Amino acid sequence: xxxxxxxxxxxxxxxxxxxxxxxxxxxxxxxxxxxxxxxxxxxxxxxxxxxxxxxxxxxxxxxxxxxxxxxxxxxxxxxxxxxxxxxxxxxxxxxxxxxxxxxxxxxxxxxxxxxxxxxxxxxxxxxxxxxxxxxxxxxxxxxxxxxxxxxxxxxxxxxxxxxxxxxxxxxxxxxxxxxxxxxxxxxxxxxxxxxxxxxxxxxxxxxxxxxxxxxxxxxxxxxxxxxxxxxxxxxxxxxxxxxxxxxxxxxxxxxxxxxxxxxxxxxxxxxxxxxxxxxxxxxxxxxxxxxxxxxxxxxxxxxxxxxxxxxxxxxxxxxxxxxxxxxxxxxxxxxxxxxxxxxxxxxxxxxxxxxxxxxxxxxxxxxxxxxxxxxxxxxxxxxxxxxxxxxxxxxxxxxxxxxxxxxxxxxxxxxxxxxxxxxxxxxxxxxxxxxxxxxxxxxxxxxxxxxxxxxxxxxxxxxxxxxxxxxxxxxxxxxxxxxxxxxxxxxx
Amino acid sequence: xxxxxxxxxxxxxxxxxxxxxxxxxxxxxxxxxxxxxxxxxxxxxxxxxxxxxxxxxxxxxxxxxxxxxxxxxxxxxxxxxxxxxxxxxxxxxxxxxxxxxxxxxxxxxxxxxxxxxxxxxxxxxxxxxxxxxxxxxxxxxxxxxxxxxxxxxxxxxxxxxxxxxxxxxxxxxxxxxxxxxxxxxxxxxxxxxxxxxxxxxxxxxxxxxxxxxxxxxxxxxxxxxxxxxxxxxxxxxxxxxxxxxxxxxxxxxxxxxxxxxxxxxxxxxxxxxxxxxxxxxxxxxxxxxxxxxxxxxxxxxxxxxxxxxxxxxxxxxxxxxxxxxxxxxxxxxxxxxxxxxxxxxxxxxxxxxxxxxxxxxxxxxxxxxxxxxxxxxxxxxxxxxxxxxxxxxxxxxxxxxxxxxxxxxxxxxxxxxxxxxxxxxxxxxxxxxxxxxxxxxxxxxxxxxxxxxxxxxxxxxxxxxxxxxxxxxxxxxxxxxxxxxxxxxxxx
Numbered sequence: 009x010x011x012x013x014x015x016x017x018x019x020x021x022x023x024x025x026x027x028x029x030x031x032x033x034x035x036x037x038x039x040x041x042x043x044x045x046x047x048x049x050x051x052x053x054x055x056x057x058x059x060x061x062x063x064x065x066x067x068x069x070x071x072x073x074x075x076x077x078x079x080x081x082x083x084x085x086x087x088x089x090x091x092x093x094x095x096x097x098x099x100x101x102x103x104x105x106x107x108x109x110x111x112x113x114x115x116x117x118x119x120x121x122x123x124x125x126x127x128x129x130x131x132x133x134x135x136x137x138x139x140x141x142x143x144x145x146x147x148x149x150x151x152x153x154x155x156x157x158x159x160x161x162x163x164x165x166x167x168x169x170x171x172x173x174x175x176x177x178x179x180x181x182x183x184x185x186x187x188x189x190x191x192x193x194x195x196x197x198x199x200x201x202x203x204x205x206x207x208x209x210x211x212x213x214x215x216x217x218x219x220x221x222x223x224x225x226x227x228x229x230x231x232x233x234x235x236x237x238x239x240x241x242x243x244x245x246x247x248x249x250x251x252x253x254x255x256x257x258x259x260x261x262x263x264x265x266x267x268x269x270x271x272x273x274x275x276x277x278x279x280x281x282x283x284x285x286x287x288x289x290x291x292x293x294x295x296x297x298x299x300x301x302x303x304x305x306x307x308x309x310x311x312x313x314x315x316x317x318x319x320x321x322x323x324x325x326x327x328x329x330x331x332x333x334x335x336x337x338x339x340x341x342x343x344x345x346x347x348x349x350x351x352x353x354x355x356x357x358x359x360x361x362x363x364x365x366x367x368x369x370x371x372x373x374x375x376x377x378x379x380x381x382x383x384x385x386x387x388x389x390x391x392x393x394x395x396x397x398x399x400x401x402x403x404x405x406x407x408x409x410x411x412x413x414x415x416x417x418x419x420x421x422x423x424x425x426x427x428x429x430x431x432x433x434x435x436x437x438x439x440x441x442x443x444x445x446x447x448x449x450x451x452x453x454x455x456x457x458x459x460x461x462x463x464x465x466x467x468x469x470x471x472x473x474x475x476x477x478x479x480x481x482x483x484x485x486x487x488x489x490x491x492x493x494x495x496x497x498x499x500x
Numbered sequence: 501x502x503x504x505x506x507x508x509x510x511x512x513x514x515x516x517x518x519x520x521x522x523x524x525x526x527x528x529x530x531x532x533x534x535x536x537x538x539x540x541x542x543x544x545x546x547x548x549x550x551x552x553x554x555x556x557x558x559x560x561x562x563x564x565x566x567x568x569x570x571x572x573x574x575x576x577x578x579x580x581x582x583x584x585x586x587x588x589x590x591x592x593x594x595x596x597x598x599x600x601x602x603x604x605x606x607x608x609x610x611x612x613x614x615x616x617x618x619x620x621x622x623x624x625x626x627x628x629x630x631x632x633x634x635x636x637x638x639x640x641x642x643x644x645x646x647x648x649x650x651x652x653x654x655x656x657x658x659x660x661x662x663x664x665x666x667x668x669x670x671x672x673x674x675x676x677x678x679x680x681x682x683x684x685x686x687x688x689x690x691x692x693x694x695x696x697x698x699x700x701x702x703x704x705x706x707x708x709x710x711x712x713x714x715x716x717x718x719x720x721x722x723x724x725x726x727x728x729x730x731x732x733x734x735x736x737x738x739x740x741x742x743x744x745x746x747x748x749x750x751x752x753x754x755x756x757x758x759x760x761x762x763x764x765x766x767x768x769x770x771x772x773x774x775x776x777x778x779x780x781x782x783x784x785x786x787x788x789x790x791x792x793x794x795x796x797x798x799x800x801x802x803x804x805x806x807x808x809x810x811x812x813x814x815x816x817x818x819x820x821x822x823x824x825x826x827x828x829x830x831x832x833x834x835x836x837x838x839x840x841x842x843x844x845x846x847x848x849x850x851x852x853x854x855x856x857x858x859x860x861x862x863x864x865x866x867x868x869x870x871x872x873x874x875x876x877x878x879x880x881x882x883x884x885x886x887x888x889x890x891x892x893x894x895x896x897x898x899x900x901x902x903x904x905x906x907x908x909x910x911x912x913x914x915x916x917x918x919x920x921x922x923x924x925x926x927x928x929x930x931x932x933x934x935x936x937x938x939x940x941x942x943x944x945x946x947x948x949x950x951x952x953x954x955x956x957x958x959x960x961x962x963x964x965x966x967x968x969x970x971x972x973x974x975x976x977x978x979x980x981x982x983x984x985x986x987x988x989x990x991x992x
Contacts, residue, residue: 107751
């Protein structure tokens with residue numbers, strides 16, 4: 009195969025007879041592909057899902073399984089929280105912005121309670137328990153957790169209601185979600201072709217997408233889609249060249265993925281003139297222990313605080329990595345450290361422990377008096393239960409007293425476990441930019457028009473996100489807009 | 501014309517006979533187009549330049565005319581500065597990084613002294629005088645100025661040598677550069693077709709670019725390029741939709757452009773499978789008076805300093821806009837204000853003037869003691885000529901004493917005049933991302949291969965820049981790599 013034509017489209021005349029023919033062809037069997045396949049099949053379409061790995065699941069199956077859901081789910085109700093689509097929309101618009109996709113967020117919030125039911129219908133259950141402590145992933149099987157809703161300024165934008173839903177699984181829950189969705193797809197008659205890597209879209213004479221050229225064990229296989237092709241191939245965090253071109257902030261850092269998120273679907277779309285959006289956007293996680301930064305503080309290399317430490321930990325991570333060059337210190341005192349649940353201290357290795365702040369700031373190479381000033385100011389206000397600088401909740405405010413420990417997030421903490429799949433030590437993340445889609449998953453071209461026959465969802469597309477990110481919105485919008493894409497593809 | 505096909509390529513069969521035929525077709529007559537046309541003509545090629553406006557010049561002609569040049573130019577030598585390509589490379593790699601294009605920077609620095617000669621050969625002269633004060637654009641006709649080389653940490657990375665070259669013109673010098681280059685192009689036999697907007701590339705049966713479809717006064721005109729097409733159409737700061745998709749940081753802000761930088765060349769390239777790089781990168785200027793922040797300080801809304809105020813003012817702007825959410829204050833005392841050259845005080849409107857810092861921080865809505873702490877710390881170290889936090893040069897360090905003034909950069913200062921063309925009040929800038937090119941301007945496709953017959957330079961391409969930017973590197977790399985593209989196109 010000519011390298012130049014690696015991802016360039018094939019024209020129907022080149023293909024001759026197709027090896028397979030189906031109504032809806034889904035490319036990639038992660039959560040978005042599963043959702044699209046299930047809904048297309050439910051609408052009566054014959055569906056094949058292509059998966060490049062030897063089995064379905066993708067990055068979704070390796071993820072923590074967090075789902076950002078609300079608007080009054082049974083779990084929220086059982087835990088005593090009253091929510092509404094409007095309240096959820098107010099929070100999510102603020103947390104995913106600026107420059108988020110307003111129409112997608114609105115639909116997502118309006119449909120969220122029904123989307124919860126869709127998961128339970130497919131056998132994914134959630135324990136009606138609330139985990140109150142800040143965490144990347146709770147050590148319990150509680151089904152509900154905070155994801156920044158109760159932190160300033162978000163608690164002023166919307167009524168603070170937790171929306172982090174977790175399926176009833178030990179530790180990571182992504183496998184459970186995918187196990188149930190894959191089983192449901194099988195029951196619905198969806199066929200899966202594994203070890204099959206799609207590489208080129210097939211166009212008819214009008215420029216409409218009518219199929220895919222793939223390779224299976226080195227042999228070319230062609231698929232004709234009578235109705236539509238849905239690209240659910242994931243992001244591009246595993247493609248170092250694409251990262252350098254579009255999202256270098258993650259280059260050289262931990263990849264939250266299954267190792268196959270190389271942007272192949274995005275590239276196939278680009279090759280036929282599809283538009284992309286926000287290719288520089290990323291989720292970023294810094295391996296800090298959320299409860300530890302809440303009880304202590306997060307400072308830059310000049311000893312300055314820069315955020316209320318009780319925000320969604322991904323937001324604190326972005327503030328540190330994008331705006332403080334990823335170099336910061338977690339400072340905590342002995343009392344705070346000892347108050348931490350034991351499980352949250354596993355593997356934590358304080359690199360510096362000093363009796364006084366003066367000693368500590370010297371060891372950390374900060375200007376003399378820098379950390380002393382920060383802690384003195386913090387303590388003065390904390391004694392009154394206030395944080396006039398960053399408005400950390402009074403829950404966490406207490407004057408810090410020696411001895412103090414300092415920890416470098418790039419070395420001191422165990423890897424973060426998160427919703428995106430995989431895990432990372434120091435800085436890790438995945439990409440959020442991708443193909444420009446309508447709310448029904450239709451892929452839009454450079455002129456702003458829909459490309460007939462082509463749909464996308466999940467991280468192959470640009471989802472709800474603007475500059476912000478919240479855990480559970482990848483499995484969340486991947487499945488939600490995957491379902492919409494599947495229905496639209498079946499109706500095409 | 502079908503909207504779907506707005507920028508999609510035309511195939512040679514659709515075109516029939518071409519209205520014009522030439523060796524090298526250059527699209528866009530800014531500095532990059534002029535440089536490409538001149539070198540292609542010098543190599544013996546017949547050249548036509550298409551320009552959508554009614555005359556040549558583009559954003560380049562409206563710019564300040566700064567050129568980032570070094571390696572031992574006659575102006576540097578006359579002002580007593582010794583420079584080398586290696587020293588220039590050390591600075592520029594640091595200032596344009598991280599993630600800059602190393603090969604391009606290296607060539608640019610190695611060829612910089614010769615590139616200076618190329619300008620003088622075309623009648624662009626530079627006064628051998630040095631303007632020492634920090635400035636967006638000096639009020640004198642001095643030919644040399646600092647652009648951050650003497651600020652920490654860059655003064656530790658390379659020997660500090662000024663490289664901001666300014667042509668001998670009153671105020672803005674961009675028109676002079678373009679006047680001379682356009683005249684030289686005319687002398688060299690280059691033809692210019694104005695009012696001609698190129699919208700589609702023409703491909704032959706092998707996928708090579710062989711021409712362009714344009715419109716002139718509503719009528720379609722086709723051009724065949726026997727050798728190559730060079731896209732020098734500028735960036736996309738005037739295309740709000742593209743800004744929102746790729747570089748929303750500039751959305752809604754001042755556009756440093758001639759109003760026609762709508763990304764048309766980038767889009768034409770994308771439509772044939774060209775790769776782009778770093779579409780989120782931008783130049784950003786905040787309308788602060790550089791000498792004023794050096795003499796006073798720049799603080800965020802919490803009264804924290806965040807950068808040494810004597811860096812290249814664009815770097816201080818990026819720190820403020822990208823990392824402090826664009827909200828900051830310029831603080832200066834009466835002595836500092838009065839020391840400012842009168843021309844630098846024109847139009848400056850301090851919004852708050854107070855005897856004490858306590859009053860000032862209250863008026864600015866900062867937490868009590870926040871600015872007081874910052875100024876007390878600053879003063880304590882400044883008395884010793886030190887700035888252990890950000891290493892501002894001792895030139896500017898002096899304890900600040902009341903009365904104090906505070907100024908909001910979004911309202912208090914007149915518009916910035918800069919090298920990129922046009923001017924802006926508050927936040928303004930232009931885009932740096934674009935078509936992926938080799939060092940010879942060849943446009944690279946999604947598979948990493950060169951697209952035969954297509955070249956790009958200037959802001960239509962991704963140039964030397966990584967995350968950083970320095971004035972004079974747009975006219976600089978536009979002309980430098982425009983010349984290389986012109987030579988390569990002529991040899992194609």
